[in-house]
Amino acid sequence: MTVPGPAGTRWALEAHGLGKKYRRGWALRDCSFRIPAGRVCALVGPNGAGKSTLLSMATRLTRPSAGELRIFGAPAGGRDAMPRWAYLAQDKPLFKRFTVGQTLRMGEELNPGWDRAVAERIVRAGRIPPQARVAELSGGQRTRVAFALAFGKRPELLLLDEPMADLDPVARDEMGALLMSEAAEHGTTVLMSSHLLGELEQMCDFLLVLDGGRIRMAGETDELVPMHTLVTGVTTPEGALPDALAAHTVIETRTAGRQFTALVLRQGPLNEEWQLTEPGMEDVLLGYLRSPRAPALIAPTAAPAHREDHAA
């Protein structure tokens, strides 16, 4: 599945011991992970988990306090890395007094690899005239122009900070489709933070879950989600969970009367007396986010243990 990046590295984004300390404490601490090129990766976590901090370190809007971050093998924020990524901030800042045409002209003036055809196609598909002032656009239209600016840069890695947060359902659906088709067409790696788990489930094939400034889960969706099972069964007469469950890693449990439901990370075959169901991505994510004490789950693909992979 993993496609090699143009510079010969398979990893679009790689963090080693990455940390960011603010005055009130660590926003992100000791994060090591890697995202293979060509994936659409969801960046999930509660507010304050460190998602925006991670994205702003990748874009060098802030500098890490510890560790390093590489984009396609080159240090993030270096001059070599800059043309290779594009960033869409949550508030989508644009020059309000520019027209749409001037906004795209800015992209052309500031990016050596600018693809005018791609940018114009995206804006045109939204029926936005080039003479329209940015200040007069609707939220959805502004997002579309910001997307056009990002894709016009022809990035290999697209970093999106809650791109759909302020859009109405129709615009959200439209932007989601646009993102997926453009990313698929150019083989762009996408890292997208969002709270909309349902939509992420449809779009993303890779997961990076942050909570409290640390990595809780990282890896391919198809690999991580099936490792879990939703178990429903009957508690012991004392109301405790059956001992057999302790053989597995219990992420989250709930009991109602004598019945329990548990999200477990299987460590072997499960007791056949229990009722077993396959959880969806949303179930697994919510389970982990609701249980801060559950152990972190980092798939080997997402763990940058072997430094020789750089040159692979």
Added chain:
Amino acid sequence: MTTLTHPEAAWNTRGARRPGPRGLLWLMARQHRTALLACLAVTVLGAAWIVYQRGAMLDTLHGAGWPAQSADTLDSAVTNRVINRFDSYANTLAALPALLGVGLGASLIASDLEHGTARLVTTQSVSRDRWLLAKAGFALTVVTLTTLPLSLLFGWWRDSIGPFAATDWLHDSVFDASAPVLVPTALFTTSLGLAIGALTRRVVSAIVLTLLASWAAIVVGDMFKDELATPRRTSFPLGADQPAALDHVVQVDQWVGTASGKLYGWGTCVPEASSEACRARLGIVNSVWEYFGEDQRAGMQWTAAAVLVAASAVLIAVFLWRLRRAPLTP
């Protein structure tokens, strides 16, 4: 350019090489177009006004008989009107740097920091350092191109009306409005606006603080004008007319003194009934002046220029130091 109404047809720019500035220069010119046009208008209108006023003023003076008659013998109503009009223009021109600092410098970077467009620009393919240098370079170039022609024309006007230009060439605005001082002052106030904008990151507070800081800097600067050169001292017999060499000097201090050079305050012996006897007793025979000669003017202006340019360099360093590595996150 054809007028196109159909949105599809309006995107007709494929492959066309566009004329005009490129890259960051294009962005500076487009983003700060209003400020740029305002500066251009000030320069053109201000220059036209100087040319017109100078012509009108020379006509008035020639009509009154100058330079055939000496300036002192002209109708004082005419000369006063001329001096006042020139002074008021000098005052206006001397206020221009503060206006540029507030109008251009203060909002130049604060606006990008406040509205998030700093993040937009620095996440394209230009480094933050290049963007900051483009901003500072653009602002300093624009204020230089605005103040330089105006101050040169002003100097041309001043030189052409000679004795009517100013009674005190050091402390009147005519000193601040000439090229070697006006241009560096504008560089200073603009750098001040940039540095304050980088520190406050808010347009309104940057404008207010730049206004206050420029005003304070001008007040302090006026206090130190006499330190720009070493004043000269001369003596002449008490009661005699002052020598012609002292006609256009700026007096710093005045004493009375003895033949041996001992100085007494100007008021010494004045209130006494027998001041003659008092002076005779103390041996006071001379009037002593401390002054700046007009030939010192250029040197003092260039010294002021050097101080202002050095201060601007410090402020630009503050601006870069504050923003080169600081987080740009909201």
